[in-house]
Amino acid sequence: xxxxTITIRFFARLREELNTEQLTLPAQPGLTTxxxxxSLAERGGAWTQLQGEQPVMIAVNQTMAKxxxxxxxxxxxxxxxxxxxx
Amino acid sequence: xxxxxxxxxxxxxxYQRLRxxxxxxxxxxxxxxxxxxxxxxSDVEGLYLEHYPGMTEQVIEGLIAEASSRWDVxxxxxxxxxxxxxxxxxxxxxxxxxxxxxxxxxxCQFLMDALKTSAPxxxxxxxxxxxxxxxxxxxxxxxxxAWK
Numbered sequence: 657x658x659x660x661t662i663t664i665r666f667f668a669r670l671r672e673e674l675n676t677e678q679l680t681l682p683a684q685p686g687l688t689t690x691x692x693x694x695s696l697a698e699r700g701g702a703w704t705q706l707q708g709e710q711p712v713m714i715a716v717n718q719t720m721a722k723x724x725x726x727x728x729x730x731x732x733x734x735x736x737x738x739x740x741x742x
Numbered sequence: 743x744x745x746x747x748x749x750x751x752x753x754x755x756x757y758q759r760l761r762x763x764x765x766x767x768x769x770x771x772x773x774x775x776x777x778x779x780x781x782x783x784s785d786v787e788g789l790y791l792e793h794y795p796g797m798t799e800q801v802i803e804g805l806i807a808e809a810s811s812r813w814d815v816x817x818x819x820x821x822x823x824x825x826x827x828x829x830x831x832x833x834x835x836x837x838x839x840x841x842x843x844x845x846x847x848x849x850c851q852f853l854m855d856a857l858k859t860s861a862p863x864x865x866x867x868x869x870x871x872x873x874x875x876x877x878x879x880x881x882x883x884x885x886x887x888a889w890k
Contacts, residue, residue, distance in 0.1 A: 665794075667792060667794055667862065667864060668792050668864030668866075668875055669864070669875040672875075715794070715797060715862070718794070718796050718797035718800055719797075719800075720860075734794060734797070734862075736794070736862065736864070737864065737875065737878075738859075738877075738878035739858075739859065739860065739861060739862050739863055739864060739878065740858075740863065740864050740865045740875075740876040740877070740878055741791070741793070741822060741834070741857060741858060741861050741862075741863025741864070741865065742775055742822075742833070742834050742854060742857050742858035742861075742863070742882075
């Protein structure tokens with residue numbers, strides 16, 4: 657990770673279905689987690705589920721976030737299914 | 743104190759440690775969750791548990807802080823296992839020390855209910871015919887929301 661990128665992490669079912677544990681994207685002014693999901697969904701295939709009916713939970717820097725949360729260079733964004741521990 | 747680990751734990755030893763929480767402790771409530779043979783699927787042979795290292799501990803710290811602000815909590819202990827677990831193995835332990843039983847019961851149940859819907863753990867059921875990521879249950883969300 658360099659200073660002008662954002663790290664994206666996926667967990668559990670999403671990690672498996674996207675066959676991706678982690679990727680990096682360039683940071684842009686005003687970028688939100690919702691915009692990241694929309695652009696990743698354009699990759700097609702399994703990625704379209706990021707804009708689908710199944711809920712995708714979002715964390716920014718390991719704190720729960722919303723679609724409107726702004727993301728800055730150096731941030732760690734995580735997308736994952738609803739949690740099922742315990 | 744929070745432990746996320748692959749290894750098993752000893753509830754008797756954890757209970758003894760909770761007893762050392764001071765002379766003000768008059769009640770200890772503990773809970774243990776085990777791997778069951780049916781969930782989303784029947785004939786479950788085991789589980790695989792994944793988590794988000796760092797965030798998991800942070801979320802549980804927050805839950806313990808919330809429990810401590812709502813009830814008399816002298817000590818809280820949470821252990822959650824990850825990785826591959828066989829039938830009847832222990833998954834999770836929650837122990838709470840309080841002055842009185844009502845606070846110990848309430849804080850223990852709150853921690854367990856809130857952990858299930860907010861700590862970033864994911865369970866996968868393993869059967870002879872395949873694997874299945876467990877879906878979050880509306881009933882679990884309702885139990886957790888009831889504490890709000």
